[in-house]
Amino acid sequence: MDTVRQLQESLYRGFIDQKSYDRSPYAPKLLINDKKKHEEVLTTLLHELYRCDSFFFSVAFITESGLATLKTHLLELKKRGVYGRILTSTFLQFNQPKVFQELLKITNVEVRLAEIEGFHSKGYVFKHKDHYSLMVGSSNLTVHALKVNYEWNIKLHSHENGEVIHHFGQQFEDTWSQAIPLTKEWIEKYQQLYRPQAHEKIAELSPGWIDRNAMKEALEIKPNKMQEAALKELDALRTAGQRKGLIISATGTGKTYLAAFDVRKYQPRKMLFIVHREQILRKAKDDFARILGGRTENFGLYTGSGQDTRARYVFATIQTIAKDIHLQRFAPEAFDYILIDEVHKAGAPSYQKVIDYFQPSFLLGMTATPERSDDVNIFALFDYQVAYEIRLQEALEEEMLCPFHYFGVTDYEKDGEVIDQTTDLSRLISEERVEHLLEKIHYYGHSGETVRGLIFCSRNREAEELSTLMNQKGRNTVVLTGADSQDERWRQVNRLENGVIEYIITVDIFNEGIDIPGVNQVVMLRQTQSRIIFTQQLGRGLRKDPSKDFVTVIDFIGNYKKNYLIPVALSGDRSLNKDHIRRRMQTNSFVQGVSSINFEEVAKKKVFAAIDQTNLQEMRKLKESYMNVKQRIGRRPLLKDFLQQNAVDPEMITSKYGNYYRFLCKLKEQAPQLSLLEDQLLYLISAEFINGKRRHEAGVLWHLLENDAIAAKEMARIIRASGEENIDAAAVSVKRMLTTDFFTDPYQKKYGRIPLIKEGSGGFTWTRAMQKALAGSSWFRTLVEDVLVCAELKNEQYEKPPFTLYQKYSRKDVCRLLNWENDESSTIYGYKTKYGTTPIFITYHKPEDVEANINYEDEFISRRELQWYTRSNRTTASKEVQEIIHADGEQSRIYIFVKKDDDEGREFYYLGEAEPLKHTVENTSMQDKNGKLIPVVRMRLHLKKKLMRLSTTICTAINEKPAEELFCWLH
Template sequence: MIEVSQNYLQKSIERGFIDSNIVAPLTYRPQLLLNNEQEQVLPTLLQELKTCKEFFISVAFITESGLAMLKTVLYELSLRNIKGRILTSTYLNFNNPKVFKELLKLKNVEVRLTDIDGFHAKGYYFKHENFETFIVGSSNLTANALKKNYEWNIKLTTLEHGELINNFHDQFETLWTKSYPLTIEWIRQYEQLYTPPNTNQVVLEVPMNVLENPLSRTLEIKPNKMQEKALAQIAGLRNQGAEKALVISATGTGKTYLSAFDVRAFRPKKFLFIVHREQILKKAMQDYQQIIGGDLDEYGLLTGNSKDIHAKYLFATIQTISKQEILNAFDPTEFDYILIDEVHKAGASSYLKVINYFKPSFLLGMTATPERTDDFNIYEVFDYNVAYEIRLQEALEEDMLCPFHYFGITDFEVEGEEIQSTKEFQYLDQEKRVDHVLERVSYYGHSGEKLKGLVFCANKKEAHTLATLFTQRNHPSVALTGEDSQEVREKTIRELENGEIDYIFTVDIFNEGIDIPVVNQIIMLRQTQSSIVFIQQLGRGLRKHPQKEFVTIIDFIGNYENNYLIPVALSGDQTLNKDTIRRKTVDMSFIKGISTVNFEEIAKQRIFDSITNTNLSTQKNLKEKYEQLKNRLGHIPSLVDFMENNSIDPYVLIGTNKTYYQFLHKMKEDIPNLSEYEVQVLYMIGEELMNGKRVHELLLLNELLQCSTLSKQEFIHLLNKKEVRTDYETIASMERILTLEFFTQAFQKRYGGQSLVVVENDVYELNIPLQNEYFKQHMQDLLNVGLRKSEKYDQQKIFTLYEKYSRKDACRLLNWRSDMSSTVYGYKRVEDSCPLFVTYHKDEKLSTSVHYGDELITPELFKWYSRTPRTLKSKELEKIIHAKEHGVKIHLFIQKEGAEGTDFYYLGEVEAEANKAQQEKIETLKGDQVDVVTIEFDLKQSIKMPIYHYLKNEEV
């Protein structure tokens, strides 16, 4: 391995400093680390930590949020007894006392402080098995520096005797010996002397108790960027004559202020605000006073205790205003502007009663979660006018929410077994479970000086029991359930806000509508049953507050079937596509801003197991998503509609139904009939072409759908215009697909038995009857989906790195004359190409009689085992070992495990190290010895680290 590293390192240095065209592995290559759209500093830092044997960090500035980003990987390192050192300082009083307390929690990290004048060093040094890496530049250990700010950092790799790394190490050791250890006694002294640095930032807080607000003051309050855009779109709808509109906005993005701004612009003679809880009502009225101003007498409540029905701005609970005697007190046209908050509840009879009674000039609905599992169509109520929509990821990107650090950690175990269901709680050792929770919660911490936490439990008994046990452990806590009155709830919330208690334990009464901005820690002690509820609960901590920099989300993940919902909720992915959800779990870089998602190793594996073992595409799930989109659009969706609205992946939708036409029949839609042949054609296009992995067939069919015939010359011109391949072999392969010549007889029969396209005298002619307009619409829809999907593939190349392909895909895209996927097995050479298909983690129950030891040694080196019995003299292997001399290109495809299905990640072209091919003996399951050949392949492109660790089961 030392020789391998030295060889790789030499190539990398040559590429970095001499010639950028030299092929060199990414692992050792000099890199400039920035925070841009493609990458952040953080993933590289995590990768180096995860794989190192020892680490040293020297930084002037450390923030709690920056340290939180590393806590999961540092915890995993502590389990492997990997230790490190951090050198920092009190330069400019930037580091607050609390961050030093957080550093003391790192049991495997020794921390020292230097008092060197002007200490401003920023360097990260990692010792690996046979090389060393250091990162130096502008990034301190702060959240902004690691994920958001524009930074310049150089990453360099060296062997241990390199001069530069030795100088770096010597400087660190010199400073280290002159520094003093971080202790709790030192922190106490520092607290006495500490004065926060002047950041020249002014935090503006809106006063809560306002009786009057003059117009001049209200006009000083301006809408934020999101609100400006939403207000313009609401006004635009009104100008077009719309009388109703719906706003979909993530929790914490200022929906109430938004509506108040719109009411201020509308200037109603009388306004009605409706919501389901009095606590929300009172806060909304205060917000409106801030924005609209005016006399207190103009504002009134309509609740069980207040009946200010003559107020110009009336704030009513639905429970009160829906009473018939209350409704009768109002003229149906009395309010010219009505707003319903948390409007996803409007399917209830009480809401419908009120909506049907009043006739306002304008009706606005607001919700963070319009999705419903019943048959009620909230969009229909608002005439399908969605004025504005902003979901979690967009809100984070716009910096509208408080950043969060999510930690998915392993739930409590009893005698080595995790909690399997909430029913087992009563049988657990409750004391030990609380110890486990408090230990993990203390490690991951919270932002701000005083803990103010919200804990979501599985049931009422658990909430009360845990609140008692937490209180006994010096964390004063109160349990709140649906049985508690509004007065008790408000009192308990005030106690949390005032620091009288640390935690509120609840089941689901705080899922929505409750505004407690001071919450800086959320603990989830229940399995995720719904992605909607998950986001509602996470959202309780996302409101900004001057006393917190971020909110900590700690999710205790057991061995639950629904764990797949966690990445679904965090990403907002609704495709039901297992591969997409896996990718979102493997790489969480899609989380915007300085928020992060971190999974401890076992917890992440639980999620992967859940994705693998759960049938996401059940008819129930498909029907639910279908009806949600149909309700939103007001008509039967097309397949493209699902893509445009971030709903089910069309490939998943038709996967168990063969065609969308057949799915619509199952949904009992009243649609025109298609012939058996038309259905077969749709099946073929959906099954073979809609994935977009090669665009040629889609482009030709799309053109022929418009004009029936097209010369080959015209088609080649179109391909050149689209900048895709026009080589003879690819064109011939496309023709074999569309004439069905490529497919086996069984598939030809399944796809209608006749050519979709006739090729004659260099002219393409569509061979599909198009008299049925409804059939033509379905065919066009499939082609549109395929063309959209094709955009993620590099159409200049045969395969696209890290996309997934089946053996059948490989046969088609490698331009083989026929589908030989049933005989490809692990590898097959046809003319000048040879795909290798590897299942990395073999299922012992399903694998062959031989245990193969295929192994990714590094992101650039793969050790492969041939079939058995084979020797170095086997002709098929000679062409692989000496592929370069024979002009054969070898393509590597790997899947993590067989349960993932038929698709494999494409990891690029590989080249055998011919001198390292070896003939070995391996043992069969029966104990026999058989011949096998092992070959080490160099990958032309280093594997991306998230994919590499995922395949090897090494999570970062």
Template sequence: MELNRDNLLNAYEQGFLDKDTHKIGHHPPRMIINSKEENVLSSMLDEMEGCLSFSISVAFITEGGLATLKTALYELAKQNRGGRIITSTYLNFNKPKVFKALLNIPNLEVRAADKEGFHAKGYVFRNHHYSSMFIGSSNLTDAALKKNYEYNLKLTSLENGAVIQHFNSQFEKLWEESTAVDDEWIRGYEQAYVEQPEQRKVLEVIEDRSRYHHQTMTGQVIQPNIMQKEALMELSGLRKAGKEKGLVVSATGTGKTYLAAFDVQQYRPGRMLFLAHREQILEKSMNDFSKLLGEPLSNFGLYSGRSKKSEAKYLFATVQALSKEANLGQFNPDEFDYIIVDEAHRSSASTYTKILNHFSPGFLLGMTATPERTDDMEIFSLFDYNIAYEIRLQQALEEEILSPFHYFGVTDYEKDGMSVDDTTALGQLTSNERIAHLIAKIEYYGHSGETLRGLMFVSNRAEAAELSQSLNHHGYRTRALTGDDSQQMRLQTVRELEGGMLDYIITVDIFNEGVDIPSINQVVMLRQTQSSIIFIQQLGRGLRKHDDKEYLTVIDFIGNYRNNYMIPIALTDDRSYNKDRLRKSLMDRNTLTGVSTINFESIAKEKIYRAINTTTLNTQSFLKEMHLYLKNKIGRPPALIDFHDDADVIDPLVILHKYSHYLEFLVKIKEKHLTISKNDHQVLSFLSKEITEGKRVHETLLLQQIIESPVNMRDFQLEMHRRGYHMTDDTMRSVLRNLTHAFHAQQDLKKYGGPLIEVADDLIRPAPAFSSALENPEIRAHITQVLELSLALSRSYDQSKPLTVNRKYSRKDVCRLLNWDKDESSTLYGYKYKHGTCPIFITYHKDEEIEDTIRYEDRFLDLNTLKWFTRSNRTLQSKEIKALLEGHREGAPIHIFVKKDDDEGSTFYYLGEGHIDHQTLEETRMNDGTGKPVVKMNMLMENPVDYDLYKYLESGTHE
């Protein structure tokens, strides 16, 4: 990356002299404080990923802190780049295992400072001609880098700056005085290392170990965690409202069983029934209930194939045993005051419904982590649509109910450019080369704690057996465990893993649910993601807290699988199936709250992008399935806004991008049986395609108001001003041209019919086409729905400006929002200077077949500088170029829009305004063999490009 000296001076003027300066400055000094919006780790990784080398001087390092940097260090190593770390033995804080992990990173040199009281915290990343440094309070721990309240100042310096020179000289001096860390040094440190009680207190403060506590206990009394307290209040409120059933949706590991026991404690039933599908679950649940309720063991009984203590006050029964006619008939319908259904997503099966139809309890509680996993049978009606409480993975991590995790999406084994895919044969899955690749990754990314306790999920039983044999040959202690093994063998194997006699259990899917092994500290995924639900269930095996681990390591081997698009869905809990949101979740470092992180190796990330781009996520059958799920969940046909409000279902825009309007979709899936008139179809089509996304809220508000009564144009403009929305006379004119259809091209007028509004004497009222549609109650309801959704979506845009940085727009959107008279998107290719504005549209990875006149190499030189080419056959004397340069000198804004490639569709990210660096203006020739003239210049970005977006655009560019 490059750095302009003048822009750096401007940035420091703003940072230290005048925050209101309007000069364009790059790399400003910044105070970084961990929050939901940003954290030290993200900013540091931004610098590390692009640096030539780095120097870190830091007293304390934890395994979790080092884990957050490992993927970035791996990517640097591929480019033969690396750095040096000086750390310490101060207070014996750094564990010997941390030093071993540091030595395992090939592009890292490590020394231990012998200086008394060494407590430094400085990070420097060097680029061509400049360096970025972080000086502050953050040690190299995951809590300090991502969660704790820390002060860190980020500064940028040219190479001859006094501060950076002083840091470098002090670092070099300290480096020479420090001791090289090698195997022999670590052996000596291990012998001297003792974790003292005083040290443990320091550890708890620095590492924030408070988050590793389990269910809170006061003496021997178990107390509910924050999630359970809220759920208990909701369940109590449900019953006070006269409800007899409730469903709790709670992520794996968040304490559903204890929650049920707490609710039984507050309900005080005469008798209780707990239903589950597996005896192993019942025994664990019975033990938990016994501890919490504090009643004698004689009050608890198991009802299964081998035990039938039917008289117990608290009965724990397998569904298989109780559903048998002879067994069920022994119980009266009112036998139990309180019934609990564990894994309630199974409750629509005939065995469950047979039991539930038999009994009439005072209260029925269902518990599940995956309500959507219903196998075409819905469960919500069984609980009268009463979702008492819901906590998903993200919220559970935020509330620190689960163990944090560091996820590493790594590239699966590749040979001759071919990677593992859906059709790879067993011999290749267990080849010596793939095993070596697997071992290298699991050893590099490691695990928390001294003893490895891992779970590996593979594609099939044969692979599990072969892989176990191969790993055992390499010195690991593993066992394959599949559905062929007995319950006794499963229990024995789990005990051996927990006892440290096994390193890994290798399985296919028998541990997806109902198995509790809190000590698991590494989950390895060696198969494609069949569904986001199964992914989360398998991830969840390691998310329970345990004293022997600070975090869970998740290593996901990503091949060329069709279902790779499900990985971001699973990790982020975003089931919108909106491709832009899925791509963004891969770019965004701050997706997870707390200290958990998501890390992808670059090639692995590209494979997921490719899967997102090439997979059809809006088939009619899938959309119908989503509609049915939401309908079952809320107990009525969903409106458009229901899709927006419910995080469990698809983004309503996915539906509207496929169909002309929502009513058309409902007719197609046979949810509605009616004939839509041509006029009504056209009105709904216009609103759905041109208004719904809320990119300019003015049209939405105007239509909502004129439905009730005519609107005075001047009053409306004043109202927009009062609300702080962008409003000029040109904006008002553009709004009117849009709603009268004067803005739209001829081909769109055929789709949209007559205008929606008419204006006379500054009074705006519905036009005949709109009035006619409003007369039909069904159509009016759908119009209201579209406008309601549009209003909700508009809140994600900055309505005080025509365009919002980092949001996506089509060429047609831009013509409208820049107040152009007509939609000129069909002739708006690379750029167009018109109406005092110049939008520039850049496809970063251009198709090889694109026509020569616009196939040029536009590139970001850094986050602040765009190298841009005009069309070919243009010189500095061309009328078009002279008009652009002159207009820009007079203040005409240049707006920059970018998309990675045509697979993204027709929308572009808006990156803000660009300013021509006139010193870089140059006539040159196309390098495509034609030698045609072209004008080249640099655009200085008013806002630095978001780093994650920059990396996304750049990825794959030079492959």
């Protein structure tokens, strides 16, 4: 169908009859920001931008943060030779001078200033091959308008000869011809006339040193939303009789203020605050004084430079208070409230000594990173009582942190080689690499007038040479390493905050324990080795400060094996599930609010390559996840604990080791033994039921566990309650699963040929083997129940049977969920018609050595139409082809499953039901490897539901690279 026909159909559906049959991708659409549905105006804007041949915007207001969300994509367009124009204004002096400076950096975009009183337009127009796309409505080019605010925008499409686009184009050209070109000289003049407006957001000032602590002023300071919730949890903890509590709070979320609010509420007779650095201690003392109020002498320091024992609130460094001479100056009961900041360090002997000595009524620990790579269990120190936890993603959603724009950029490349972990130091500090670095930090910029940046390097020599070269090129930098004293570090931090220097270049020493609110640019010039360190370094810029609206994070990505940790760290996903991580790479939905994640195309491919190449199921990673959960809950975890703690996906364990018992044996964990029979039965239950793709299977097994039998009527009731439509067929399917009759001989052999149930009069009972296993071991029953709990928890991601859109299924899953009597996955190949169902499996990218007669050119023509080929040696008269052609959607259903390539494993994404477009069915042919023509049938399949929410990184045209169009979102 040509473009004109599709546009005609879209107009009829959009403006005449919404129920009309529509095969057009051009239907009008309302664009809004909907947090619950993960919809953003920005997603559509980037989608159209990436596909267009050219564009023009007419927007009154532009902010630096809004422009930042486009920078990576505009750079990619420049590489493709795509140019655009932006018409904006100085209306109400909303646009700051700096945003015009940022616009000048984008060399493939021409900008002009409209000299029209009241210029307030908001329109985005994209030129494609033979049509235009328009976005017109209420959204200016600001990050709030594109991602957060309640906005209405209409997306329309027009043929190039259409009157609507003619009017838009003419209006734009008329205004453009009279507008003023944006130049450096114009910006300088505007800078002199510009006056900051009241509408500019002013961040709340952070408290500094105060001379008086008026009680009235202190009581007027109220906790924020997170702090209120945490205070309630702390109070509930103490009411329950607990004497210890742990607060896990992302850097910059105000945990010191939270502690002060809790102390204000608790009213201790005497309090002790402990941390490892005096600079942090002084800041904490000021914060407490501000919140608690009272006389200045109530707040005292206990450090190497002076010890105040009489103060009500004592702030001590661990290095001083842990010494015997100082500990003995206090009675064990001297403090009824003790607080340890940065408590992840509390495994050190000095901390243990202090904790063992004092006997407070309540002990509070605070940290952003409780997980440890050593054997120290921070959770055990606090009796596993986590009072409250807020991680990075939650803190961003609650707007407790400064928003950030992350840019994953490609590291320096020479002669086709990119920086990797084996790169010589000479290449890391070459002049060409430094030029590349300077080019990127200039292009992506920073919020505010003056850059205050941190650059993290991997080696001291690299940091020193980099500083020298940057200084030679006009940047003002200093180097700080572990060899520098605390005084020197803080002297340079103060110089950075005061604008004396632009960058501090360092090697890891600023990962934690430092507060530099003014940092507005973080540059990661080293490979990511740890998600914790990545998050800590990112967190250096997330403090709110009046001098900035956002933080720019520039991550130089080379050929590093651990690049897969980047999406893991940014999303907080600890599942070790590659599919989950791939999806994180392509959707920004895991970063809430006005922050954004952006990858240059080459950098993105390097991260994907790292995901594909790494083994996330290696024992070291699984053991680390296991130990983290064990430390957190204080006992040997079950599989359900991993789900409840957002840790490794239990399927990653069972798919590798067969069942959880075998994994525990590999870990050499002390656990009750299972017999060979029990182990084999657990293997079958774990392998087939833990994925939770059919809820009624777990329901039937639960009933059997509780009653040792199940009547046919009860089984039917459980199946009906799950939403299954064909009760009888589903009952037969469940029976054949539990008797193992469903499985092929290799699977039956793998599972020991031991059925779980046998059929009796009016129902089913356990087999003798299952009865023996359940009677002989409570540990076996516990592990079986654990699998069923996981199945129910995982089933929450699935909707009404049989399939859920965009979830993944193997061929065996599909046979099972369609209630086929046997697993016929080995003979399905591309598709199979049976029992009134036809699942179609498509692998988009075939291996290079695939035989020509099966290298079908299946592809998506639009988000609703799939061009599809049958098997070879088929014609329209073939029986199986006739069954597909005449599928009516009721008695016969077609289901579409797609994956990008075989590297993704056995599972395919489910894209929905489809029906054949009969007028497109035709006989054609393809060549085999000998050049012989082989008959095949080609047709178009129409999806009942249009593919939704395509990602922001998309192909240039939907009919040129449809796989990228599709899989950039699916991943």
